[in-house]
Amino acid sequence: MILEGKKMRDRYEQVEMYSPQEYMRRAEVVRQEMKKKGVEVLLILNCTGEAYDHWLTGKEFLDYVIVPAKGEIVGVLLDEIDESAFEDNTEQTDFGRYIHQRAFTTQAPGVRFIHPVSESRLAELIAGFCGEKVGLINPDFMFWKLDEALKNKIDELEYVDLTMEIASQKTRKSDEELECIRMAGIVQGQMMEALEHMLRPGRHLKEIRTEVRDQIVSMGASGFLHCMLINLGNQMEIAPPFDPYSDDVIIQEGDRFFALYESNSFGGHCTAMGRVFILGEATEEYRQAIRFAVEVNKFAASRMIPGNTLRNIVAETRSFVTLKGHNLKRMCWMHGLSTATYGEQFGVNDISYDWPLTEGAVLHCHPISNRFMPWLGGSAWEEAWELNTYVVTPEGGKFLVKYPLGLTEIILD
Numbered sequence: 001m002i003l004e005g006k007k008m009r010d011r012y013e014q015v016e017m018y019s020p021q022e023y024m025r026r027a028e029v030v031r032q033e034m035k036k037k038g039v040e041v042l043l044i045l046n047c048t049g050e051a052y053d054h055w056l057t058g059k060e061f062l063d064y065v066i067v068p069a070k071g072e073i074v075g076v077l078l079d080e081i082d083e084s085a086f087e088d089n090t091e092q093t094d095f096g097r098y099i100h101q102r103a104f105t106t107q108a109p110g111v112r113f114i115h116p117v118s119e120s121r122l123a124e125l126i127a128g129f130c131g132e133k134v135g136l137i138n139p140d141f142m143f144w145k146l147d148e149a150l151k152n153k154i155d156e157l158e159y160v161d162l163t164m165e166i167a168s169q170k171t172r173k174s175d176e177e178l179e180c181i182r183m184a185g186i187v188q189g190q191m192m193e194a195l196e197h198m199l200r201p202g203r204h205l206k207e208i209r210t211e212v213r214d215q216i217v218s219m220g221a222s223g224f225l226h227c228m229l230i231n232l233g234n235q236m237e238i239a240p241p242f243d244p245y246s247d248d249v250i251i252q253e254g255d256r257f258f259a260l261y262e263s264n265s266f267g268g269h270c271t272a273m274g275r276v277f278i279l280g281e282a283t284e285e286y287r288q289a290i291r292f293a294v295e296v297n298k299f300a301a302s303r304m305i306p307g308n309t310l311r312n313i314v315a316e317t318r319s320f321v322t323l324k325g326h327n328l329k330r331m332c333w334m335h336g337l338s339t340a341t342y343g344e345q346f347g348v349n350d351i352s353y354d355w356p357l358t359e360g361a362v363l364h365c366h367p368i369s370n371r372f373m374p375w376l377g378g379s380a381w382e383e384a385w386e387l388n389t390y391v392v393t394p395e396g397g398k399f400l401v402k403y404p405l406g407l408t409e410i411i412l413d
Helices: 020-036 052-057 094-103 119-127 144-153 163-171 175-198 205-218 284-302 310-323
Strands: 041-044 064-068 073-076 111-114 133-137 158-161 222-234 255-264 270-279 328-336 362-372 381-385 388-391 407-410
Touching: 020 052, 020 064, 020 163, 041 052, 052 064, 052 073, 052 111, 064 119, 119 144, 133 163, 175 205, 175 255, 175 270, 175 388, 175 407, 205 222, 205 255, 270 284, 270 362, 270 381, 270 388, 284 310, 284 362, 284 381, 284 388, 284 407, 310 328, 310 362
Parallel strands: 041 133, 073 111, 133 158, 270 407
Antiparallel strands: 041 064, 064 073, 222 255, 255 270, 328 362, 362 381, 362 388
């Protein structure tokens, strides 16, 4: 794996994190699934939504990706790019270098890019690769003009939905991918440690949010970046309405905070981590609430084994919480984490809710239990969270980040 990358010639050059062999591995697993279904060409629709473009070509924001059974993978960009801006002076203008390096170069072998392209030309290209069967990923995103063009070009056209088969393979992370995810988790853990020294009475929450974003980027986070820091107020009171972007808060001793980092880092993979901090000493009641949130998180992780489904894990976790005399707020939310974007199968409340988990899949787990606060009245409840990222193994979900689960009490001098 290319961890350091080559020295950048200028500020626009991309440093690839994955080896050519990793891109070749991904292409091969896709083609194996195509072969099982007798498909000679695969058309990936909505390829940016789940980062198929980045996964197969090393590029983001493509409109389509075409994978033939043999030959080059084709990345399709519908928008026109003015190549004349860099045809003769690629090394002389920032704009020329930017266009050239961002749109037309990649570490992935056996990939080419075309632009702009009409639906008719795209259909003609696809027809040249196959007989009657065209494999699809995300068929619901088929544009009617492209559908008509394909039917005009291919007699007795048959679409074969390969979404589940290939998504399941994509969720199975390789050693290179897992190493990049671990490195991203290290960055987030270091940021959690830094936060312990930032939270102090008298500071504005917006100051700390800005510092967090700046530091996590300087540590290597990039692309998708979601840094949430919420002041939950005093531990003896119900947390105020959920407002992750409220900045007009001056921190006081005794305040609680929920910190959530979701960010891309090495190789573009997104990881996520959420922890609770308190500025001062916690009550035993609050410690028990967070300990139970950790217990619930670990229980859910123990059910992350190949072949299980998110539906089963949610049901089992809900039963576990109920037997302990608590209740599970809303849903036991879990979802996959992808390259370049936030979402990937598997996910709660979508088509992959009932898909069997694959070994090597990476899941973000944040079941939300409730804390009962009888001193505030008969129906006083608030949420208790602990969030973490796991990899699916036969022994259950394996911890991918090093910062420990649980409450952090910041004792002031």
